[in-house]
Every structure is written in C-alpha cells, then in structure tokens.
Amino acid sequence: MTTNTAAARRYSTGAMIFHWLIAILVIVNWRIAEAAEHAEMPAKAEIFADHKALGIAILVLTLGRLMWRWTHPVPPLPSTLKAWEAKLARFVHILFYVLLIGLPLGGWLANSLAGRAVEFFGMFTIPALPVGSNEELGKTIFDLHATGGEIFIYLIGLHILGALKHTFFDKNGGIFRMLPFGKVPG
Template sequence: MDTTTSGRRYSVGAMIFHWVIAVAVIVNWRIVEAAEHLGDAEKAPLMANHKALGITILLLTIGRLLWRWTHPVPPLPSNLANWERVLARTVHVIFYVLLIGLPIGGWLAGSFFGMGVDVFGIFSLPALPVGENPDAGKAIIGFHKTGGEVFIYLIALHILGALKHTFFDKNGGVFRMLPFGKVPG
C-alpha cells in the first residue's frame, strides 16, 4: 500500500496513530468508568492504569502531530458542504486539544495532591512543582472529567460523520483512515 497521501487516503503512519490512539482513549474511558463505583482499595490500581494510559496517549498524540507535520493529510472530499468542512476541522482541533490537555490536566491535578505518575513501571513522571493544594486538584479533576465527557460525545459525532460519509455520501468516509475499502478519486 502507498505510504503517502498521494490519493484520498491517509498515510499508513497516520492510520496507525489514529487507531492506536482511538483504542487507547476508549480503553481509558472504560477504565475510569469501571473505577467510578469502587472503594479506594479497588479503585487505586485502575486509576494508576488510567493515569499511565493517559500519559501514553499524550506521547502518542505528540508523535501523531509530528507525523502530521511531516506527512500532509489528504484533502477533504470535494462533495462536503462548507459547514461539514468547518465542523470536521473544528472537531479535529478539539480532539488534539483534548488529547493533549486531558493527560496534562490529569497530571496537574495529581500534582496538587503531591502525586506523580508511574507509567506502567517503565518510567515515572514526578509531581509537577505546584505545591500541594487539594482544592485546586479537585477543581482540575472536575474540568478533567467534563473534558472527558465532551470527548466521548465528540467521538460519537466523529463516528457518525464517518459512517454518514461512507454509506450515504459514498465519498470514502471511514475508508480514508483504513488500508482497505473504496475511496473515490
């Protein structure tokens, strides 16, 4: 398969970053949902995994941005309405803001409780030098949770848009981000 964007399809690298990050985000959401109603003893290991996966998502997102800056993306399908173009670009920008902001916000919130992040025993990030302030930590956790909820709704919108473009508009939609399927030229 062509690893460039000479066609209407994203590059192989972009596809790998997209799908690995997508799966990681969904797994991380499910981890925190599973932990929500547990006691502290049962919740702690799940939240440690949530934090570690969040930092992994941050690192993957930085890699994806570097990839994107060095590998141009294919143009949007020509049959999109202007509002669809604006919505697509806006949602993608918000995705990147959340993919970077949520992990950093979670790390900052933990730092206000004096906690760093152990990333699956591979390396540890120390608490940021903000000093302990549990009230600030709780406030940031509230923003973090709201941002995560917004992210889930935007993911649903993104999936619905990809399906609409694939099956109704027949302009390639989801197949632009897969190594198979028909993407009209």
Template sequence: MTITTKSKSRYSIGSMVFHWLIAILVIWNWRLAANAEHAETGAQASALFADHKAIGITILVLTLGRIVWRLTHPMPALPGNYATWERVLARTTHAIFYILLILLPLGAWIANSMSGRSIDMFGLFTIPPLPVSANRELGHSIFEIHATCAMFMIYLVGLHILGALKHTFFDKDGGIFRMLPFGRVRRSA
C-alpha cells in the same frame, strides 16, 4: 465522481496507526475511569485509576507524536462532495480533538502533581510530579474539569463515528476508508 485508492485520497499509514492507537486508548481509558468510579473497594479504584493515569500519559505522548507526524506528512484533502458546513465541522472537530488530547492528560498530570503524587507507568518506571505548588483544592477542581471535558470528548467521538458512517454508507464516498489501508475512497476535489 471517480473512485480511487490512490494514497493522496487517504491518510498515511503512520497517521492511521496514530489515529487507531489513540482512539482505542481513549475509549479504553474512558471505561477504566467509569469502572474506577464504580469500584467496590478503594484499592480496586486506585488500581484502575493508576492504569487510567498511565494510559493518559501514553495518549499525550502519542498525540504529540501524531502532531509531529501531521506537520511532516501531508494530509489528504477532504472529498469534493462535502458541503461547506461539513468541511467546517470536520476541521473544527479535529482541532478540538487535538486540544483535548493534549489538555486532558496534561491537566490531570498537573492536578495529580498538586497532591504530590507521581504516575506509575505500568510498573515500568515512574513519572515524578510536575514542579507545581501543593494545592489539593485546586487539583480537585482541575479533576472536575477533566471529567467534564472527558465526557465532552466521548460525545465528540460519537459525532466523529457518525460522520464517518454517514460518509461511508449514505454519501458513499468511502469516508471511513480514508483512515484505513483498505477499501475504496472517492478522489478528493
């Protein structure tokens, strides 16, 4: 197969920016939550969770922007060397990512709102609670689901990274370079 760097073999620059910003924020947010869980004081945990919530809302906004971008900019076809199971796994993984990137922050915002708490966006402005009924018990249950789904997302990130590395270094189709503005990408079928 021919190796090419034509734009139809890789994602658009806008898609790349959304992808890498969201990826960095997801991993950073995961670490913030883990650090908050192990904080020495309640004040430290609260400060870390405040940043975690603000980053979560940022991820939600960026994800909605990414969806709009994706709907208005064509996505490159998967390389022709992908087996059927790899195509199904790639599409399924991406769909689950989008679902989680919306539901995780939205669910947390709802749960937060059930306790009447607003979200401080890094001291710049405050997002008020959603107009939902007060229900701390249900809010706590939603946070538990949030934590479980967040761990699932981290495992999914690991699977995604392994897939990109497999395609780049074993299949040598330039998999990771489809989402980078440099490198050689094998032409899609």
C-alpha cells in the same frame, strides 16, 4: 502519482496507525475511568493508576501523531462536503487535539497539585510537576478533567456518525480514508 489517485485521498500508513492506536487507547481509558468510579478503595486507586499511565501514553502518542502530521501531507477533504460539514470536521479535529493533549496534562497537573506522581505501569515514575500543593485547585482540575472526558466521548460519537454518514450515505470514502482498504472515490 497525481493528486486524483485513491492513495492521495487516503491518510498515510503512519497516520492510520496513530489514529487507530490512539482511538482504541482513548476508549479503553474511558472504560478504565468508568470502572474506577464504581470501585472501592484500594482497587479504585489501582484502577486509576492504570488510567493515569494510559493517559500519559495517549499524550506521548498524540505528540508523535502531531509531529507525523506536520511532516506528512494530509489528504484533502472530499470535494463533495458542504461548507458547514468541512468547517465542522476541522473544528472537531482541533477539539480532539486539544482534548488529547489537555486531558492528560490536566490529569497530571491535578495529581501534581495533590502531591502525587504518576506510575507508568510499574516501569518508571513520572514525577509530579513542580507546582506546589493545592488540594482544592487539584480537585477543581479533576472535575474539569472529568467534564472534558465526557465532552470527548460525545465528540467521538459525532466523529463516528460523520464517518459512517460519509461512507454509507454520501459514498465519498469516509472511513476508508483512514483504512488501508476500501474504496475512496475520486
């Protein structure tokens, strides 16, 4: 297969599965956090328990995705991209990985500082990190976690707009690079 085939310009099936699964879970987890913010106790704590568990699942899947990425070739960006578009795409993808790892770790750390373990959907308990107790620092980290989550949502919006622009205006394959169907031009 030459590097000019559509398959070489499309992400691997494993990368697609990781991408879409993580994307769906991130959106669901954002909506869970929003629901928890508007709930009263004890429902609020139960909803946040699901948010925390899903965050750990996202962390594990992200680490799996990174291992997949390091062992499977990534298709080159379309040659039609302007230099600033390519740089922005790379920067946003790096920020995605930072947030996909940093947000769950930050949430786990903040819970640990508050002396709380993370229940993984009633299947098992993820123990608190051995960091001691510091409620004030935990609250600060929770605030940073919330701000990071908001930034993440805006980046996702930017990512979606970019994929749509490249698909429908630039016609360079855009979203079809991350789907097993659709035209990815040469």
